[in-house]
Amino acid sequence: MNLPNYFLADLPPEATLTAAMIGEACQTLKRNREQYVAKRSTQSLVNTIAGVAETWLQPEFPIRKLALDNGPRETRFSRATITTGLDNFFKQLTEENLNALLVQELGHPQRLDAMAANSAEQKLNRATMASGPEFLVHIAAGNIPNPALMSIVLGLLVRSAQFVKCASGTSFLSRLFAHSIYEADPKLGACLEIAEWRGGHAVLEGALFAETDCVTATGSDETLAAIRAKLPLKTRFLGYGHRVSFGCVTSGALAGFNAKKVVARAATDIVAWNQLGCLSPHVIYVEHGGGVSAEHFAEMLADELKRREEVEPRGELSTEHAAAIASRRGFYEVRAAHSPDTRMWCSKNSTAWTVVYEADGRFQTSCLNRFVYVKGASDLTNMLHGADSVRGKVSTVGLAAPEDKVEELATQLARWGVTRVCPLGQMQNPPLLWRHDGRPALGDLVTWTDWEQS
Amino acid sequence: MTSELSNFAARLREFIHSEGRAPRGPDFQIQNDIGDSCNSSLRDDGRLNPLALELFALQFAHNTAYRKICEARGVSPKTVKHWTRIPAVPTSAFKELDLTCLPPHQRATVFHSSGTTEQRPSRHFHNAESLAVYETSLWSWFRIHLLSDKLKLGLQPSATPVGVQASACGFPGEEHELAILTPPPIRVPHSSLVHMFDVVRRELGAPDSSFMGELTGDGSWAVNFQAAAAALRRACKRQSPLVLLGTAFSFVHLLDSLAEQNVHLQLPARSRVMETGGYKGRSRRLPKAELHALITQHLGVPPSHIVCEYGMSELSSQAYDGAIPSSGFRVPGSGSAFRFPCWARAQIISPETGHEVAERETGLICVFDLANVFSVMAVQTEDLAARRADGFDLIGRAEHVEPRGCSLMVA
Numbered sequence: 001m002n003l004p005n006y007f008l009a010d011l012p013p014e015a016t017l018t019a020a021m022i023g024e025a026c027q028t029l030k031r032n033r034e035q036y037v038a039k040r041s042t043q044s045l046v047n048t049i050a051g052v053a054e055t056w057l058q059p060e061f062p063i064r065k066l067a068l069d070n071g072p073r074e075t076r077f078s079r080a081t082i083t084t085g086l087d088n089f090f091k092q093l094t095e096e097n098l099n100a101l102l103v104q105e106l107g108h109p110q111r112l113d114a115m116a117a118n119s120a121e122q123k124l125n126r127a128t129m130a131s132g133p134e135f136l137v138h139i140a141a142g143n144i145p146n147p148a149l150m151s152i153v154l155g156l157l158v159r160s161a162q163f164v165k166c167a168s169g170t171s172f173l174s175r176l177f178a179h180s181i182y183e184a185d186p187k188l189g190a191c192l193e194i195a196e197w198r199g200g201h202a203v204l205e206g207a208l209f210a211e212t213d214c215v216t217a218t219g220s221d222e223t224l225a226a227i228r229a230k231l232p233l234k235t236r237f238l239g240y241g242h243r244v245s246f247g248c249v250t251s252g253a254l255a256g257f258n259a260k261k262v263v264a265r266a267a268t269d270i271v272a273w274n275q276l277g278c279l280s281p282h283v284i285y286v287e288h289g290g291g292v293s294a295e296h297f298a299e300m301l302a303d304e305l306k307r308r309e310e311v312e313p314r315g316e317l318s319t320e321h322a323a324a325i326a327s328r329r330g331f332y333e334v335r336a337a338h339s340p341d342t343r344m345w346c347s348k349n350s351t352a353w354t355v356v357y358e359a360d361g362r363f364q365t366s367c368l369n370r371f372v373y374v375k376g377a378s379d380l381t382n383m384l385h386g387a388d389s390v391r392g393k394v395s396t397v398g399l400a401a402p403e404d405k406v407e408e409l410a411t412q413l414a415r416w417g418v419t420r421v422c423p424l425g426q427m428q429n430p431p432l433l434w435r436h437d438g439r440p441a442l443g444d445l446v447t448w449t450d451w452e453q454s
Numbered sequence: 455m456t457s458e459l460s461n462f463a464a465r466l467r468e469f470i471h472s473e474g475r476a477p478r479g480p481d482f483q484i485q486n487d488i489g490d491s492c493n494s495s496l497r498d499d500g501r502l503n504p505l506a507l508e509l510f511a512l513q514f515a516h517n518t519a520y521r522k523i524c525e526a527r528g529v530s531p532k533t534v535k536h537w538t539r540i541p542a543v544p545t546s547a548f549k550e551l552d553l554t555c556l557p558p559h560q561r562a563t564v565f566h567s568s569g570t571t572e573q574r575p576s577r578h579f580h581n582a583e584s585l586a587v588y589e590t591s592l593w594s595w596f597r598i599h600l601l602s603d604k605l606k607l608g609l610q611p612s613a614t615p616v617g618v619q620a621s622a623c624g625f626p627g628e629e630h631e632l633a634i635l636t637p638p639p640i641r642v643p644h645s646s647l648v649h650m651f652d653v654v655r656r657e658l659g660a661p662d663s664s665f666m667g668e669l670t671g672d673g674s675w676a677v678n679f680q681a682a683a684a685a686l687r688r689a690c691k692r693q694s695p696l697v698l699l700g701t702a703f704s705f706v707h708l709l710d711s712l713a714e715q716n717v718h719l720q721l722p723a724r725s726r727v728m729e730t731g732g733y734k735g736r737s738r739r740l741p742k743a744e745l746h747a748l749i750t751q752h753l754g755v756p757p758s759h760i761v762c763e764y765g766m767s768e769l770s771s772q773a774y775d776g777a778i779p780s781s782g783f784r785v786p787g788s789g790s791a792f793r794f795p796c797w798a799r800a801q802i803i804s805p806e807t808g809h810e811v812a813e814r815e816t817g818l819i820c821v822f823d824l825a826n827v828f829s830v831m832a833v834q835t836e837d838l839a840a841r842r843a844d845g846f847d848l849i850g851r852a853e854h855v856e857p858r859g860c861s862l863m864v865a
Binding site (some may be wrong): 319320322323325326327330335349351 | 519522523525526527543544546547550551804805806807808816817818834836838
């Protein structure tokens with residue numbers, strides 16, 4: 001199918017964006033918002049979003065087919081990886097989950113529609129209403145598509161006009177999602193703009209930032225600092241910077257025949273979006289004393305990644321990214337030749353997957369694209385000691401532990417500063433209610449009006 | 455242990471000397487394509503192969519750390535029949551291991567990799583013999599790329615071994631200036647680049663004061679702008695050609711300083727510039743074309759007289775991307791491909807498959823340097839390049855954060 005030219009990102013590659021085009025797009029978005037969504041009910045928005053998500057899950061939905069057919073060329077993810085990633089995302093977008101999100105974030109499902117009070121507020125004779133930004137800009141890093149899609153959903157819920165600025169070459173799936181919204185509800189789609197350019201374009205970004213009252217951004221800490229420096233003081237800035245994640249396998253989880261299952265879950269987290277998200281594990285820590293040693297776990301994980309490559313291939317990499325993997329492999333090959341404390345398993349004649357076992361428990365930042373470290377540790381305290389260098393930067397810990405231990409471990413992780421603990425195998429599949437970097441999902445977007453009734 | 459290696463080193467030096475003079479002799483200047491002349495010797499696989507295999511066998515025998523890497527790959531001199539199959543060690547291994555055939559008491563000199571962000575540098579050990587090979591190799595290829603036009607002015611081809619009668623290779627009958635924008639070797643004894651510049655200085659018979667860089671308090675390199683400006687002005691006043699050598703970032707510092715003072719010089723005709731190396735966070739980054747344009751703008755040296763060098767502390771030979779006209783050397787079909795001398799080979803390796811890439815494709819540079827006699831001949835770099843005939847277009851360093859962790863040196 002051919003998509004109509006609704007969005008700036010639909011323009012042919014030779015089209016040059018100008019500040020005037022951006023300015024005009026901003027004005028149109030604001031006008032459309034005022035006209036079409038500012039006074040729309042939350043429930044109708046929830047229905048539309050859930051409806052769009054449902055269509056995405058239907059195999060014959062033309063936009064889905066386009067995403068899967070052209071995705072490998074446009075995004076370098078394999079068809080299987082895109083399928084899994086998108087299905088996991090859209091399965092979350094149900095009416096029930098969206099309503100639960102509104103209650104979690106705002107304390108009342110109608111908070112965005114009118115003055116509303118839950119029972120505690122009623123007792124205090126007060127009601128409150130929350131309003132979203134008029135014009136919300138998202139600066140999307142583009143390493144994986146989900147964060148931009150989620151940002152769009154959140155922006156729709158708070159009734160903002162939205163401009164999604166994608167890193168160059170990464171707008172494909174955001175564009176398709178926007179088209180699916182446009183197709184389902186053109187008025188809603190008319191409050192959305194998707195464009196892409198290489199970050200740091202002062203002219204275009206100047207035009208954009210002059211119009212917005214709230215900017216969300218994902219990217220490196222340097223990118224965020226640069227964006228923040230360009231924003232007027234009155235503009236709210238929500239930055240989501242560099243975060244890392246790791247897996248944690250306790251000895252109790254490896255008893256009996258469980259090891260194979262746990263290994264498969266770890267592989268799921270590594271394979272999902274080729275490990276490129278902040279929620280993907282760089283390291284899998286394995287506690288000593290279980291049925292399987294860390295070194296053996298690494299070997300099993302290598303076998304599993306080899307098997308996954310056959311059903312869910314990683315896809316092609318740029319030479320630069322392949323070179324990063326090749327250089328790291330060279331480094332560890334040399335180490336492994338000189339010390340039994342390091343071992344490496346990797347795909348032959350490709351950079352498709354790599355597992356490095358190290359006895360040294362210090363956290364290692366991976367070069368990603370299915371390159372993972374496995375490290376041993378005596379217990380969780382010891383793991384966290386090893387991860388001290390990234391303390392405060394850890395997003396997710398994927399946990400494999402016996403049920404009676406999980407709560408204690410989760411509490412310990414929370415005290416240490418981890419913002420999300422989930423079962424291993426679910427790291428790159430956060431629920432809709434997830435608080436990004438521990439911050440409120442909608443709560444950071446809205447502004448409250450408190451009404452003290454008497 | 456090293457008598458065989460010493461013998462190899464001596465033969466290689468003799469060979470490199472003969473490369474410098476044999477087919478050309480006094481008519482050196484008439485031959486205007488050094489690349490072709492090298493084709494007649496080690497550019498030929500048939501001649502390179504036995505030497506490479508011989509050196510591999512020696513290094514396998516005498517370099518314990520290297521042997522372990524080979525054995526882990528299941529490769530030994532018995533199994534290798536072609537030089538392209540000789541195991542290359544990554545440059546990162548020079549940080550971890552003593553990759554040398556020299557016993558500890560013979561490691562008189564050590565060159566470290568540069569860079570401000572590295573946790574620990576590469577270490578390339580040398581003794582007197584090893585340094586002699588390095589010096590012979592570097593001078594021969596430097597001279598061809600930077601100084602071959604001088605031969606027209608009566609400069610003798612370097613028939614003398616390097617380090618002997620240095621003035622014989624100078625510019626007899628012509629006044630010239632040499633300016634080097636790095637600190638002197640006494641301040642940075644572990645820099646292979648500065649050692650190279652010092653060899654050039656000696657060969658040209660220039661004074662110690664040719665070094666115009668300084669070491670700052672935090673260990674970084676700075677240009678002494680006063681000294682540099684004085685040398686530039688002196689060359690202009692005397693109308694003697696200037697040979698100006700430095701790193702890319704030292705040129706950025708110098709040019710920024712000249713720009714601040716709004717200085718535009720016109721260095722005498724036949725002045726030349728050699729720039730090398732990445733920026734490593736030491737100055738703002740400039741695309742090569744922009745840097746060269748600024749050099750032309752502020753120093754009056756035309757692009758034809760600006761040559762880039764590619765080298766590293768782990769190697770003993772360097773590649774250049776062209777030469778001062780009259781040597782006329784260019785890789786056919788490529789404006790600025792880098793090329794090693796015929797005693798070293800660059801292969802561009804696909805990081806994905808580990809095989810050599812096709813013409814014009816991009817991969818990682820792997821260098822087989824026969825002049826690395828006492829360390830490891832085959833070195834896998836982390837630099838990306840596009841293959842161009844038997845040369846390459848340099849693209850840059852692969853994005854690679856060096857892993858943390860304990861050093862194997864203590865293991």
